[in-house]
Each structure stands twice: as structure tokens, then as C-alpha cells.
Amino acid sequence: MANDSSLLKEKASKVLIIDDEEINREILANIIKDECECLFAKDGDEGLAILKKEAEDIDLVLLDLIMPKMDGIAFLKFKKENPEISEIPVIVLTSDKEKEVECLKLGAMDFIKKPFESSEVILARIMRIIEHYRANHITKKLDEIALEIDDVYKSYGKKEVLKGISLYVKKGEIYGFVGKNGVGKSTTIDAIVGLKDFNSGDIKIFGQSIKDDPVATKKLFGYVPSEPTAYELMTGKEFLEFIGSSYGMIQSSFDANYDFLKRKFDLPEADLNRKISEYSHGMKQKVCLMASLIHNPKLWVLDEPTVGLDIMVYEVLLRMLRDYAKAGNTIFITSHNIELVSAICDKVAIVNEGKIAVELDFKKEPYKRKDLKRVFFKVYGEGVENL
Amino acid sequence: MLLELLHKEFKESQTYESSKVKTILRWVGRVLVYGLIVFLEVFIFSKLEPKLKEFSSFGSYDFLILILFVMLIVSMISTTLRAREIFYKRIDSSIMLHLPINNDEIIFSKALFTYLNNVLTSAIITIPLLFTFGIKQGFESGITTKFYVFSVLYPFFSSFISTGLTLIILPLYNKAYNFIKPKPILQIALGSILVITLCILYNYVLNLFMTLVNDAKLDTLISGAFVEKLHKATKFFVPTYQLMDLGLGKVNVLQDIMISVGSSVIALVLGYFIATESYTNFLKGEFSSNESKTMKSSKILLQNPTKTLLKKEFVLIFRNSNYVFSYTSLLIMQPFLAFVVINSLNTLFYTNQQMFLHYYGEFINALNITLILLFSSIIASSTMDAYSREQKAIQIVKYIPISPLKQTICKMIIPFAFSSFSLILTLLVLAIGKQISVLAFFISLLAGLMLLLSLSVAGVYIDLAKLNENKKSNIEFLSTVLSIVLPLITFGLIFLFMYAQVSKALMYIIVILLYVITNVALILPFKKIINNSFIKMRI
Structure with missing residues (x-):
């Protein structure tokens, strides 16, 4: 379950061979073994199960048409109807010319004749389709990625705090980043938003590296620090004006966002005219939340946003998080509040000793939401009953 | 309750330092500054007194009244500057608003604290001056023990009118303060004018000081005509002139009492009334419901990042x-x-x-x-x-x-x-x-x-x-x-x-x-x- 992969890292191609005859599976595996990693299934049912589980990693399916339980045609029909796996290319292994048209209609990309012709031709056909698929697939995935952390290391003197953190967050996802104190959560967030330098690796926000072009990258996200931080000598309005101006906002866009957020967070004009030093903790947090969203960012980074919030502000924040994500935006959030994380996040990473120990995908495995607390304590070697 | 409120005002007026050493240093600094002021005024007055006598027999007395009157105004100004914090402090008012204390009691305690501030400032400046005058004049000029008792009581009497005047001008000062507060250029302009005035004043005092140190004549600084005009003007320095008349046991006792008490009472009553109105308006303005406040919405105008x-x-x-x-x-x-x-x-x-x-x-x-x-x-x-x-x-x-x-x-x-x-x-x-x-x-x-x-x-x-x-x-x-x-x-x-x-x-x-x-x-x-x-x- 540990996530140590980055999207852009070169991975070996994976091919799923579905054929009831062992000899065919072996021949094909031998042909492609130098270029690809192979997975095997004896019929369509088994193949479908493997494909669903490994959809992210499989680059090609080699499919026999005639099999005892689910045959090739039925497999192609199921695959076509399932959007998660429909795009993975299939090469059909057949000797039946009449079924080729039907296979093409169901999405087959090519055919390998049985009995098998020269191994060079087969390998060339397979690799051509894999390369084409990977090129398209990665471009598409890159377009879908809001935040990518690639093998980030950070140390303070001799003490290593981050030991190769890697993860990516897709557009529109709510990504929870949890862990106990001192395991590198805040350092990771600080590195993402440019508060702290890191020794190696890279962090990209919508494809832009924070190291290469920090000014342009910082425009792409809104950040809420763990402790509400604003200029205490300014009024709430002055602080928002400062943030809006710093981000080079257009007046009309600022006005619209200001009115919207003011209503959302229920901040009266009179309070916004007062100095921030006179605000309560909750009020300060509201202004910081407003400031983080005023420039209309597509990625919202929140570091422990619920600490010290009263129930009213907490509810406002919860509603805001959901609305923001519903609008197709991305959220990266750290919190000690496991209930909050399990309730709103699509993916959660549990970090331990500067690395991601576990990554859970609640979209794929929704039942694991309830399990988060248990997994969390398991990572740190403690039972829930002990706490 | 009044004592508790006064105690609260006293605590509020104190600046709390992070360490005892800093607190002690601050107090030592204050004592030194006040000591220097007292030394200078006593020195200048005692040196000036015989020279003024050369112009006229009443010269030194008139100058004493002039200095006391100026000090009354200085004390009133310095108290007004501090009184703004006493009356218009938002945090203090927001706490007091929720306590079961009558507004009249709060205002009275604030006015009384302002009066005590006035007394203290006035006492530091005037008592040494009056004592110097008494010692210089001596018993032969009719200065008795009664005068020294009067000297100690003088700040208490004179502070009635200065407190009244403080309370009258306080709302105006607060308005002016709020007007100037967001205008840095105006602040700098006013500060510069103040500094230039201080330079001119200092130049005058330094010249006077050097003249006195060198024991020279005052002809270049003060003329006989000026002393004459001053003598005629002193009776208008209300209530300093009248109070001094009383202190020295001069003839128009009833008239002096009427004028000094009358002016003080008028100033105090008017001041108290204005302060009450102003404080109530301040509370209304600051703590009225949000609905009415949302009406006062001003647009935020963005600037370029450099600005x-x-x-x-x-x-x-x-x-x-x-x-x-x-x-x-x-x-x-x-x-x-x-x-x-x-x-x-x-x-x-x-x-x-x-x-x-x-x-x-x-x-x-x-x-x-x-x-x-x-x-x-x-x-x-x-x-x-x-x-x-x-x-x-x-x-x-x-x-x-x-x-x-x-x-x-x-x-x-x-x-x-x-x-x-x-x-x-x-x-x-x-x-x-x-x-x-x-x-x-x-x-x-x-x-x-x-x-x-x-x-x-x-x-x-x-x-x-x-x-x-x-x-x-x-x-x-x-x-x-x-x-x-x-x-x-x-x-x-x-x-x-x-x-x-x-x-x-x-x-x-x-x-x-x-x-x-x-x-x-x-x-x-x-x-x-x-x-x-x-x-x-x-x-």
C-alpha cells in the first residue's frame, strides 16, 4: 500500500495475458519478457478482476477469444462499459476472421494471429500500442494533476525530516495528509507553499515547479496556515486588500469574491473594519480563510485548519471545503481530526518518519473510510484501544 | 465601587514592562525628567526674580501668575492627551458595557481620574515654584505659613477648572485625533510644525538660561513695556490670579472666591455634561447592532503590488x-x-x-x-x-x-x-x-x-x-x-x-x-x- 511512486517516473510496462491455454501464455510471456512485466489470467472473469485492480498500472491486454467461462467477446463488452478500464488497449489473439469486425467494434486495437507468427513482429505490434497508449495516458494524467510531490528530501542539519516524500493529487480531489506530530506533515506543507526550502526532489503545482518559478507557482494556490496569521496592525479589510493586491487581482474579480466570501463566512463589514489584533481566534481564522480564497485559487492548501475553532466556524469551514471541491477545485489538507479527514477526503496519506506509510483511496475503496482510525494507529504501532 | 473603578483606571494607565529592571529604569527616567523640569523652573525663577524686580515691584509676582497660568494650560493639555485613552478605549468600554455598572458611575470615575491626573501634573510643576516664590519673598513681604499650606492645596483648586476644560475639549480632540490618524502626511506636517515651534521655544529658553547663568541684564529679552502690559493682563488669568490673591490674603476675598469657584463650577458642569454625551455617543457608535453597521460599507480598492x-x-x-x-x-x-x-x-x-x-x-x-x-x-x-x-x-x-x-x-x-x-x-x-x-x-x-x-x-x-x-x-x-x-x-x-x-x-x-x-x-x-x-x- 505504500506510495513510493511518482507519476512521471519511468515504470516497466505491464501486460495482462488472458488465455486458457498455458502454452500460449508462456509463448507470449517469453516474447515480451525483456520489455514488459506480465500478469496472467485463465479466463475473462479472472482477467476482468485483475484489470480492475491494476487499472492504473496495466498498459495492454492480450486477449484470447475462445475461453471456457467468460470468452473474449464478453470480456470486451464488460470492459467497454466500465469507464475505469475502457481505455486500456486490447490486442485480440484469434484465428477466427469473422469475429474481427465485432472485436474492432468493441474496442480491440489489433490482432495477433494464432498460431503465432514471428516473435519480432508480435513484439513490435505490442510495443507500438503500449508506447502510444502510455504517451496519451501520461499526458492526460499530467493534465489532471493539481499537485505533484516527487521524492522530496529535507533535513535540518543532520536530522532528516522528509525522506523522499512522493505523491500526486488529481484535480478536483480532496487529499488528506495525516500523521502524528513531528513526522513531517507541516514541513511538507511548508515546502509546497514555498515557506521552506528542500534539499532535493521537486514539487509541481499544475505542472509548475515551485523551485523553478516560485512567483508564478504561488499564484496558483491559496494557503491557510495552522496558526491564523495576518497583519495584526491592519484591519480585516486592509489585510484582504493587501492579499488581493499582492496577487495582482482584477478589481471586479476581487469585488465579486469579497462579497461572496464575506457572506459565506458570515463576517460583518463592521468587524472587517476593526483591527485584526482585536479579533478572536475564530474571527482571525475566518479572515485567513477568506484571504486564502480571495484570489480564486484552484488548489487550496490547509494546514490544520480546525485547530481552536468553535463549532460554528468549524461547520462553516466544513461546508466551504465541500462547496469548493464540488466546484471542481482541489484541496490538500493536513489535520489531526481523523473524523474530518475520513468524512471529506477522496484520498488520504498517512505519513510516518518523513515518508508516506500508507495511502488510501476512498473512491476505489469507500469502505476504508471507517477504517482510517484503525489504520492510523496501526501505522504508529498502537491499538485503538490504547487511546 | 468608585474606588474599584479608580483602581481599574490606574492599572489601565500603567505601562507594564517585561522585567522589574525595566520598570525601575522607567521610573528612574521619569523621576529624572520631572526632577530636571523642577530644577530648571526653580533655577530660572529664582535667578529671574531679582532681575524682574528691577523692572517693577510687582514684576516677579506677575511673572509667577503668568507661569502658573501657562502651567495650568500645559497641565490641561497633557491631561487631555492622556484622557483620550481613559474615555475612548474600545477594549475597556466593551468590558465595562457588559458589567452591571451604571454609566454615570463609569463616567464619574473617569472624570475623577482625569482630575487626579491634573492634580498630580500640576503639583509637580507648581508646588516647587510657589515654594521658591515664598522663600524668595520671605516673611517680610507677608508670606506666612498659610501661603505654604495654600501652595500645597493650589493644584487641587486649579485642577477643577483645568479638568472641566479638559472634559470640554476632549471630544473635539478625539475627533481631531481620529481625523488625523489615517492621514500620515498631515501627521508629519503637524509634527514638523510642533518641532519647529519647540526649537524656537528652546532657543528662547536657552538664551534666557545663558543670560541668567552669565548674570547679564534681561533688556534684550524682556522690556519694561512688556512688564507693564503683563501687570494689566494678569487679572484675566482666571482662576490663577484669583487663587493667588486668596493665597496671599489680599483684599477682594469674596470676589476672588466667586470668580474662581464660579468659573470652576461652570467648566466642570459643562465639561461633565459634554463628556457624558460624548461617551454615550462613543458607546453607541462602537457597539450598536451589526445591522446598522453593515450600512457603512466602503469599497476596497486594489493597488499594484509595489504600492x-x-x-x-x-x-x-x-x-x-x-x-x-x-x-x-x-x-x-x-x-x-x-x-x-x-x-x-x-x-x-x-x-x-x-x-x-x-x-x-x-x-x-x-x-x-x-x-x-x-x-x-x-x-x-x-x-x-x-x-x-x-x-x-x-x-x-x-x-x-x-x-x-x-x-x-x-x-x-x-x-x-x-x-x-x-x-x-x-x-x-x-x-x-x-x-x-x-x-x-x-x-x-x-x-x-x-x-x-x-x-x-x-x-x-x-x-x-x-x-x-x-x-x-x-x-x-x-x-x-x-x-x-x-x-x-x-x-x-x-x-x-x-x-x-x-x-x-x-x-x-x-x-x-x-x-x-x-x-x-x-x-x-x-x-x-x-x-x-x-x-x-x-x-
Whole structure:
């Protein structure tokens, strides 16, 4: 379950061979073994199960048409109807010319004749389709990625705090980043938003590296620090004006966002005219939340946003998080509040000793939401009953 | 309840220092300042008294009344300045609003506390003066023990009317304060006028002091006609004249009582009424329901990033109370302080050290230039904390999408601009007051501006090194050291050249060149240092 992969890292191609005859599976595996990693299934049912589980990693399916339980045609029909796996290319292994048209209609990309012709031709056909698929697939995935952390290391003197953190967050996802104190959560967030330098690796926000072009990258996200931080000598309005101006906002866009957020967070004009030093903790947090969203960012980074919030502000924040994500935006959030994380996040990473120990995908495995607390304590070697 | 409220007001008025040593030092400082004031007034009055008698037999008495009346006004002004915090403090009012205490009781306690403030200020200034007068006049002039008892009670009597007047002008002062508060240019203009007035006043007092020290005649400062006019005017100095009449047991007892009591009662009643109205309006304005407040909506107008950064720096420096005594007030006071010191030293040298000046012709210029540079640099050194002044908000600096270089330059511009303005104002005041030569004016201007620039750049380097997350270093003392050492080096160089009989022009050209070289050396690696150190700043 540990996530140590980055999207852009070169991975070996994976091919799923579905054929009831062992000899065919072996021949094909031998042909492609130098270029690809192979997975095997004896019929369509088994193949479908493997494909669903490994959809992210499989680059090609080699499919026999005639099999005892689910045959090739039925497999192609199921695959076509399932959007998660429909795009993975299939090469059909057949000797039946009449079924080729039907296979093409169901999405087959090519055919390998049985009995098998020269191994060079087969390998060339397979690799051509894999390369084409990977090129398209990665471009598409890159377009879908809001935040990518690639093998980030950070140390303070001799003490290593981050030991190769890697993860990516897709557009529109709510990504929870949890862990106990001192395991590198805040350092990771600080590195993402440019508060702290890191020794190696890279962090990209919508494809832009924070190291290469920090000014342009910082425009792409809104950040809420763990402790509400604003200029205490300014009024709430002055602080928002400062943030809006710093981000080079257009007046009309600022006005619209200001009115919207003011209503959302229920901040009266009179309070916004007062100095921030006179605000309560909750009020300060509201202004910081407003400031983080005023420039209309597509990625919202929140570091422990619920600490010290009263129930009213907490509810406002919860509603805001959901609305923001519903609008197709991305959220990266750290919190000690496991209930909050399990309730709103699509993916959660549990970090331990500067690395991601576990990554859970609640979209794929929704039942694991309830399990988060248990997994969390398991990572740190403690039972829930002990706490 | 009244005692509790008074106690609360007293506690509120105290400044709490972080350590006992600081508290003790603050009190020692206060005692020294008040001691100096008392010493000066007693000294001047006791020296002045026999000389005034030469003009007229009632000269010293009239002057006493004049001084007491002026002190009454000074005490009233100083109390008004403090009373604004007593009456219009939002946090205090928000707490009091929720307590089951009658508004009348709160206002009465505040008015009473204002009165006690008045009494205290008045007592410090007037009692020593009255005692000096009594001792100088002696028993033969009809001064009895009753007069000394009266002297002690005088602040209590005179403070009725000054408290009344304080309460009358307080709402006006509060309005004016709120009007000026968001207008920095107006603040600076008013501050400059105040400073120039203080310089003129100081010049007059210094002349008077020197005349008295040298035991010379007062003819150049005071004329017989003036003393005559003053005598006729004293009866209008209500209630000082009437109170003094009573204290000395003069004839019109009933009339004096009527006038002093009447004027005090009128002022107090009117003042109390106005203060009550004003306080109630203040509470209504501050704590009325949100619905009515939402009506007062003003649009936020965005600016370009550079302007907004400059505005932020302005807020960080000029709204921060920590800078009040170390920078902002000193900035306004710099022309006055420089004038006071340079004027005194010039007077001393020109009157007593003619021989020395004969051999070292440039000494006065060098001394003046050094003092001007020292004033400017020491005051400017308190803003050599470009990033530290952000405190917790330093993380905002790091996550906003503005380049470190632009942010740093904006951080330097505001203190540099204001320090430069203060330097130019100081030089103008000194030049108009004929305290410095044209040469000293231009050398101080050039060297001063370059010194301020060097300190700004060096200050940023020191601050960034101090905030480096990898190395903990306490090097902020370097800012102060630099601000003192650089002007002293200038003085040392000029003195050395003077001793070596280098020509005047060459001497100053070398000094200016050294400043130019220092600046170039500091500015060359600026971009590289900022870009490298910015991300390494501790948050």
C-alpha cells in the first residue's frame, strides 16, 4: 500500500495475458519478457478482476477469444462499459476472421494471429500500442494533476525530516495528509507553499515547479496556515486588500469574491473594519480563510485548519471545503481530526518518519473510510484501544 | 465601587514592562525628567526674580501668575492627551458595557481620574515654584505659613477648572485625533510644525538660561513695556490670579472666591455634561447592532503590488507601538533634538573655546556633521529589522507571489524615505536657525543620505543572517554598532585630515568617496544575497 511512486517516473510496462491455454501464455510471456512485466489470467472473469485492480498500472491486454467461462467477446463488452478500464488497449489473439469486425467494434486495437507468427513482429505490434497508449495516458494524467510531490528530501542539519516524500493529487480531489506530530506533515506543507526550502526532489503545482518559478507557482494556490496569521496592525479589510493586491487581482474579480466570501463566512463589514489584533481566534481564522480564497485559487492548501475553532466556524469551514471541491477545485489538507479527514477526503496519506506509510483511496475503496482510525494507529504501532 | 473603578483606571494607565529592571529604569527616567523640569523652573525663577524686580515691584509676582497660568494650560493639555485613552478605549468600554455598572458611575470615575491626573501634573510643576516664590519673598513681604499650606492645596483648586476644560475639549480632540490618524502626511506636517515651534521655544529658553547663568541684564529679552502690559493682563488669568490673591490674603476675598469657584463650577458642569454625551455617543457608535453597521460599507480598492507592499511597511512601522519611542516619535523629534544639542555645543564652543577653534577651524563643522549623522543613523538603526518586524506574519511574506527582491526593496524604501525626510528637515531647521554652515549642510546631506542607504542594506543582511533557519545568531547588536561607528569614523577621518592640514575640499571629497565605495560594496551582492537568504528565513 505504500506510495513510493511518482507519476512521471519511468515504470516497466505491464501486460495482462488472458488465455486458457498455458502454452500460449508462456509463448507470449517469453516474447515480451525483456520489455514488459506480465500478469496472467485463465479466463475473462479472472482477467476482468485483475484489470480492475491494476487499472492504473496495466498498459495492454492480450486477449484470447475462445475461453471456457467468460470468452473474449464478453470480456470486451464488460470492459467497454466500465469507464475505469475502457481505455486500456486490447490486442485480440484469434484465428477466427469473422469475429474481427465485432472485436474492432468493441474496442480491440489489433490482432495477433494464432498460431503465432514471428516473435519480432508480435513484439513490435505490442510495443507500438503500449508506447502510444502510455504517451496519451501520461499526458492526460499530467493534465489532471493539481499537485505533484516527487521524492522530496529535507533535513535540518543532520536530522532528516522528509525522506523522499512522493505523491500526486488529481484535480478536483480532496487529499488528506495525516500523521502524528513531528513526522513531517507541516514541513511538507511548508515546502509546497514555498515557506521552506528542500534539499532535493521537486514539487509541481499544475505542472509548475515551485523551485523553478516560485512567483508564478504561488499564484496558483491559496494557503491557510495552522496558526491564523495576518497583519495584526491592519484591519480585516486592509489585510484582504493587501492579499488581493499582492496577487495582482482584477478589481471586479476581487469585488465579486469579497462579497461572496464575506457572506459565506458570515463576517460583518463592521468587524472587517476593526483591527485584526482585536479579533478572536475564530474571527482571525475566518479572515485567513477568506484571504486564502480571495484570489480564486484552484488548489487550496490547509494546514490544520480546525485547530481552536468553535463549532460554528468549524461547520462553516466544513461546508466551504465541500462547496469548493464540488466546484471542481482541489484541496490538500493536513489535520489531526481523523473524523474530518475520513468524512471529506477522496484520498488520504498517512505519513510516518518523513515518508508516506500508507495511502488510501476512498473512491476505489469507500469502505476504508471507517477504517482510517484503525489504520492510523496501526501505522504508529498502537491499538485503538490504547487511546 | 468608585474606588474599584479608580483602581481599574490606574492599572489601565500603567505601562507594564517585561522585567522589574525595566520598570525601575522607567521610573528612574521619569523621576529624572520631572526632577530636571523642577530644577530648571526653580533655577530660572529664582535667578529671574531679582532681575524682574528691577523692572517693577510687582514684576516677579506677575511673572509667577503668568507661569502658573501657562502651567495650568500645559497641565490641561497633557491631561487631555492622556484622557483620550481613559474615555475612548474600545477594549475597556466593551468590558465595562457588559458589567452591571451604571454609566454615570463609569463616567464619574473617569472624570475623577482625569482630575487626579491634573492634580498630580500640576503639583509637580507648581508646588516647587510657589515654594521658591515664598522663600524668595520671605516673611517680610507677608508670606506666612498659610501661603505654604495654600501652595500645597493650589493644584487641587486649579485642577477643577483645568479638568472641566479638559472634559470640554476632549471630544473635539478625539475627533481631531481620529481625523488625523489615517492621514500620515498631515501627521508629519503637524509634527514638523510642533518641532519647529519647540526649537524656537528652546532657543528662547536657552538664551534666557545663558543670560541668567552669565548674570547679564534681561533688556534684550524682556522690556519694561512688556512688564507693564503683563501687570494689566494678569487679572484675566482666571482662576490663577484669583487663587493667588486668596493665597496671599489680599483684599477682594469674596470676589476672588466667586470668580474662581464660579468659573470652576461652570467648566466642570459643562465639561461633565459634554463628556457624558460624548461617551454615550462613543458607546453607541462602537457597539450598536451589526445591522446598522453593515450600512457603512466602503469599497476596497486594489493597488499594484509595489504600492501595497509600501503601504504594508508603513503600517508595520507607524502603527506599531514598539516603534513609537525608538523610531516614529524620534523621527519627528530629530530636528528638535539635533537643534538642542548642536545649539548648546556651538554656544559653548563659541563662548569658551575660541583658541581651540582658531587652530582647528573645521572642528565645529566636523562636530556638527558627526552629530547630525549620529542622530540620523541611531534613529534609523531601529528600523534595520526589515524582516524581523514581520514577526509571525513572516510566512505571509514567503507565500505571497511577489519576488524576494521586490519585497526587500519595498521594505527598505519606507524607513529610508522617512529617515531621509527627517534628516533634510533637521538640516533645514539647523540652517534656518543659523546653527550650521552651508558646507556642513551639504556634506551632512550627502553623507547622511549615503549613510542611511548603507545602514538600510547592511540592516537587511544582518536581519537575514539573524533569521537564517540553519544558523542561530544573535547579531542584531551589529545594527546599533554600525550606526554609531560609521559617523564616528567620519569624525575621526575629518579630524585626522585637519591635523594633517589636508585642504578642506579634498578632505570632504575623500569622506564622500568613502561613503560611495561603502555603498557600492554593499549593493553589488544585494540580489544574490536576497535570493539565497529569503527561502532560508526561519518562520
